[in-house]
Amino acid sequence: MMKPVTYVRPRWTGLFPAVITAALLGCGAQPPRPAGGAAGSDTAAWAGTARTFLSTLNDRQRAVASFPFDHPERTRWAYVPERRTGIPLQMMDAGQRAAAFEFLSTGLSERGTGLARGIIELEGILRDLEGAGSLLGPPRDPELYFLALFAGPGGTHPWGWSFEGHHLSVNVTDLGPHGQIVAPLFMGANPARVPSGPRAGTRLLAAEEDLAFELLHMLDPRQRARATIAAQPSEDILTRNVPVVGGMAFAGLPAAEMTIAQQRQLRRLLELYAGRMADSAASRQLRRIDEAGFERLHFAWAGAHQPREPHYYRIHGPTVLVEYDNAQSNANHVHTVWRDLENDFGGDLLRRHYARQPHR
Structure with missing residues (x-):
């Protein structure tokens, strides 16, 4: 670990x-x-x-x-x-x-x-x-x-x-x-859900959970079985805080095997995460995902198929990895992350920059 x-x-x-x-x-x-x-x-x-x-x-x-x-x-x-x-x-x-x-x-x-x-x-x-x-x-x-x-x-x-x-x-x-x-x-x-006090009921990352459950329940039984990669989730995002994400195998249901409506829901969920960034940065991320092939994205799920029980999901493609985990504190403790598999901390673009404009 x-x-x-x-x-x-x-x-x-x-x-x-x-x-x-x-x-x-x-x-x-x-x-x-x-x-x-x-x-x-x-x-x-x-x-x-x-x-x-x-x-x-x-x-x-x-x-x-x-x-x-x-x-x-x-x-x-x-x-x-x-x-x-x-x-x-x-x-x-x-x-x-x-x-x-x-x-x-x-x-x-x-x-x-x-x-x-x-x-x-x-x-x-x-x-x-x-x-x-x-x-x-x-x-x-x-x-x-x-x-x-x-x-x-x-x-x-x-x-x-x-x-x-x-x-x-x-x-x-x-x-x-x-x-x-x-x-x-x-x-x-x-x-994840404030239990008491003046802010009782507040769910800061509600959309990240709700849209994902909506997508899960849009899948037919065969698709849902394909998307489910484990009966129990890990207690945290799998990549933790590594500086660079290593080779993670694609798992779950590919977008290519989804209906148009399901693909639209997957895009809504992906755009929700990209929408945390400034507009120009988000647009570039989404454009690269489309150029690499939206149909190559995989939606993977672990754990319960209903809220308030431990669950995990990820969206994984050639250029991007989004992870969501809600398994700690009786499924009331959410971790989410967006990783750029090519350009975290500048990555490939930074290497290209140095190649063209050498720095001491």
């Missing part, structure tokens, strides 16, 4: 925080801005909000938030409650937090940003529900969400950034003309 990465905040020496600050604040080299197109909009939006965010920080805060692009922390990610690399919300004032969430919205859609805020709110709800018992386990703190920026030498492309804490990991790589890669993108919810 793969264990989550444990993060240790690195100690910084030298001038790198000053370099990235100078570049983004306009005191040195400006980030390249491609002419026109969605990719240019991605870069312009991220660079502008990065400048705004960094301008709110003092020197110490910038040093905590800024890293070179090739630092190993860029490709380490986790979704358990622990300290991360970067500047935490608890180290920011109200204005800085507002700028940080504006920055987050350059990689996520309006819905995605709302989900991120909801996950952070759930952390406080979970702390209240656990009460004194939480002292025996990991801290539940809505202020332990961390923003980290990564930039190339002299503040050049490629760029990257992450926003991460318990049940949330947003990893963005900006490659200029190639636009943004928003992957891995993890979102979870505990409790």
